Amino acid sequence: MKSAGGRVAEQLLPSPNQQSLFTVVDFVIFGVLLAASLGIGLYHALSGGRQRTTQEFLMADRSMKCLPVSLSLIASFQSAVAIIGVPAEIYTHGTQYWFIGCAYILGLLIPAHVFIPILYRLRLSSAYQYLELRFSKPVRICGTLTFIFQMVIYMGVCVYTPAFALNAVTGFELWGTVLATGLVCTLYTTIGGLKAVIWTDVFQTLVMFAGQLAVIVVGVQKTGGVSEVCSEVSSVFSLFGFSLNPDPTERHTFWTLGVGGVFLMLSLYGVNQAQVQRYLSARTEKDAVRSCYMVFPSLQLALALSCVMGLVMFACYYLYVIVHAKQTRRCFPQMVISFVMDMLQGLPGLPGLFIACLFSAALSTISSAFNSLATVTMEDLIKPHFPAMTEARATLLSKALAMSYGLLCLAMAYLTHLMGDSVLQVALKIFGMVGGPILGLFCLGIFFPWANSTGALAGLGAGLAVAFWVGIGSIVTRSSGTKSLLPACGVVLLSDNTTTAIQTALGNVTLSRPSGLKRFYSLSYMWYSAFNCSTVILIGLIISFLTGPMKAEDVTPGTVYPLLGKLLCFLPERHKKKLCGVTPQVQTVRSRAAPRIVNILILKTCVILNRPTFLTCNRFK
Ligand SMILES: CC(C)(CO)[C@@H](O)C(=O)NCCC(=O)O
Numbered sequence: 071m072k073s074a075g076g077r078v079a080e081q082l083l084p085s086p087n088q089q090s091l092f093t094v095v096d097f098v099i100f101g102v103l104l105a106a107s108l109g110i111g112l113y114h115a116l117s118g119g120r121q122r123t124t125q126e127f128l129m130a131d132r133s134m135k136c137l138p139v140s141l142s143l144i145a146s147f148q149s150a151v152a153i154i155g156v157p158a159e160i161y162t163h164g165t166q167y168w169f170i171g172c173a174y175i176l177g178l179l180i181p182a183h184v185f186i187p188i189l190y191r192l193r194l195s196s197a198y199q200y201l202e203l204r205f206s207k208p209v210r211i212c213g214t215l216t217f218i219f220q221m222v223i224y225m226g227v228c229v230y231t232p233a234f235a236l237n238a239v240t241g242f243e244l245w246g247t248v249l250a251t252g253l254v255c256t257l258y259t260t261i262g263g264l265k266a267v268i269w270t271d272v273f274q275t276l277v278m279f280a281g282q283l284a285v286i287v288v289g290v291q292k293t294g295g296v297s298e299v300c301s302e303v304s305s306v307f308s309l310f311g312f313s314l315n316p317d318p319t320e321r322h323t324f325w326t327l328g329v330g331g332v333f334l335m336l337s338l339y340g341v342n343q344a345q346v347q348r349y350l351s352a353r354t355e356k357d358a359v360r361s362c363y364m365v366f367p368s369l370q371l372a373l374a375l376s377c378v379m380g381l382v383m384f385a386c387y388y389l390y391v392i393v394h395a396k397q398t399r400r401c402f403p404q405m406v407i408s409f410v411m412d413m414l415q416g417l418p419g420l421p422g423l424f425i426a427c428l429f430s431a432a433l434s435t436i437s438s439a440f441n442s443l444a445t446v447t448m449e450d451l452i453k454p455h456f457p458a459m460t461e462a463r464a465t466l467l468s469k470a471l472a473m474s475y476g477l478l479c480l481a482m483a484y485l486t487h488l489m490g491d492s493v494l495q496v497a498l499k500i501f502g503m504v505g506g507p508i509l510g511l512f513c514l515g516i517f518f519p520w521a522n523s524t525g526a527l528a529g530l531g532a533g534l535a536v537a538f539w540v541g542i543g544s545i546v547t548r549s550s551g552t553k554s555l556l557p558a559c560g561v562v563l564l565s566d567n568t569t570t571a572i573q574t575a576l577g578n579v580t581l582s583r584p585s586g587l588k589r590f591y592s593l594s595y596m597w598y599s600a601f602n603c604s605t606v607i608l609i610g611l612i613i614s615f616l617t618g619p620m621k622a623e624d625v626t627p628g629t630v631y632p633l634l635g636k637l638l639c640f641l642p643e644r645h646k647k648k649l650c651g652v653t654p655q656v657q658t659v660r661s662r663a664a665p666r667i668v669n670i671l672i673l674k675t676c677v678i679l680n681r682p683t684f685l686t687c688n689r690f691k
């Protein structure tokens with residue numbers, strides 16, 4: 071017995087010549103996206119302060135309101151990787167991934183109430199300045215270099231993914247697409263600065279939502295309506311039941327997504343420069359916190375749209391898992407694109423809208439990466455060595471940096487295809503392997519007043535070493551989360567009794583259980599952030615205690631969050647002091663006289679640390 075969804079799939083496969091899909095309207099829509107992005111860049115190049123100061127170019131004059139900031143915050147890490155990767159994930163592994171939405175709660179509340187207050191009140195330009203205030207200059211430089219490494223690899227994945235998938239399905243020229251994305255993005259980022267990046271993000275986020283919504287609406291219609299989709303999905307839904315298995319090698323469970331996911335979110339929304347820079351560009355601390363709150367519903371919407379797209383695809387295709395066989399290992403992302411093109415063919419304008427959606431997602435992520443990379447390179451690596459540099463020269467240099475990172479990004483796209491795996495997994499692995507240790511470094515500084523600079527450096531080194539050991543081990547042995555609900559690509563599944571077929575497939579994969587070192591390598595990639603963050607904290611604390619823990623009076627005020635003090639709020643004051651050894655800075659800041667006190671304290675620190683004058687000028691206008 072064939073279902074309606076199966077019939078639709080039958081009509082749709084094999085696909086006709088995909089290139090005839092695009093009409094003039096489609097090209098116009100895609101053109102409008104590129105032109106509008108460039109237009110916004112040009113507008114910000116010619117209006118306001120005309121991008122003549124680093125304050126404007128890198129910090130948007132610290133004048134942004136919360137709505138654009140929040141839309142821009144979503145755009146930073148929602149790239150074509152998620153647009154293509156999440157539906158592919160849902161299609162192949164079931165709905166578990168959706169549960170990561172629960173991790174958004176703590177993953178955004180903690181940044182809003184711990185990280186933003188600390189970083190905003192210090193009036194930093196780069197998140198890594200914090201590391202110097204809390205520890206020392208070497209820690210700051212190591213943090214910055216780690217961040218640069220993370221973003222440069224991630225950028226490559228972001229540019230390459232949509233171009234690769236489109237090329238495979240529609241015949242769009244691969245390197246032409248990579249070049250076009252990279253160059254357009256480099257151009258508007260270089261001329262328009264952070265204001266252009268944020269406002270293009272707003273526009274591009276809306277295009278992204280529109281494109282996904284169009285696919286879902288048309289897809290549901292073609293599959294036979296909402297009820298048809300629901301019944302197709304629910305006929306196998308029991309298989310996607312929720313796993314509470316505590317095994318850390320299990321790919322997606324309540325624990326990996328709900329707990330591991332929080333750490334992933336913290337590394338992105340708490341301490342990643344791309345996001346911190348947006349918080350810092352807000353007019354007031356309240357705007358920054360509010361924008362972080364507003365990310366929650368929009369991020370849920372983004373997640374829901376991509377998950378529903380995966381479900382619609384499932385309803386439409388699941389009887390006929392005919393993937394364009396044996397072409398390549400990475401067939402599922404391409405399958406998402408061919409599904410979309412199947413759905414949208416014959417509807418002029420919609421294929422163009424979806425391409426615009428993919429590229430919006432990619433552009434908004436890459437532009438954030440360029441701008442944040444230019445910022446950290448300028449603020450952390452160059453300015454400290456040239457304190458006398460004029461503002462005009464610094465701005466010119468920042469623009470040159472934004473442009474160079476743009477070109478580097480094109481080079482990185484070449485390296486991406488070496489990584490294998492699913493693109494979503496690759497991106498999340500990078501976040502965990504490199505972002506996890508950075509998160510650990512910040513947590514060590516913020517929550518543990520005893521941690522010292524030597525401990526921080528040793529912790530970061532150990533964290534990165536273990537991260538790469540496990541990460542590369544899992545790539546080499548192909549062991550992390552390769553289990554799939556449906557059989558691997560190239561297998562044709564034409565059984566009428568689909569449920570049995572899928573169960574058999576599932577049974578086959580879960581039988582083999584890795585042992586020894588291989589088991590260590592098969593740690594679920596959703597744990598990477600938490601695991602690597604904990605390594606840094608643990609090693610950092612051990613080394614700190616061995617080399618002499620930091621004394622409370624030596625810690626720069628305002629750099630520590632009195633976690634223990636807050637948890638033990640029921641204890642009398644003197645016991646708390648003894649236990650935590652924390653200067654109650656966060657509380658003082660709340661008092662009315664605070665800004666002056668904080669300013670004087672920071673000024674003193676700057677003098678002690680012999681920091682260049684530009685910082686002190688910027689801070690106290
Ligand atoms: C960062 C999260 C997990 C937030 O939901 C999500 O946007 C995601 O899975 N991103 C994948 C990376 C990317 O889209 O480039």
Ligand code: NA
Nearest residue numbers: 145148431435
């Ligand atoms: Na994006």
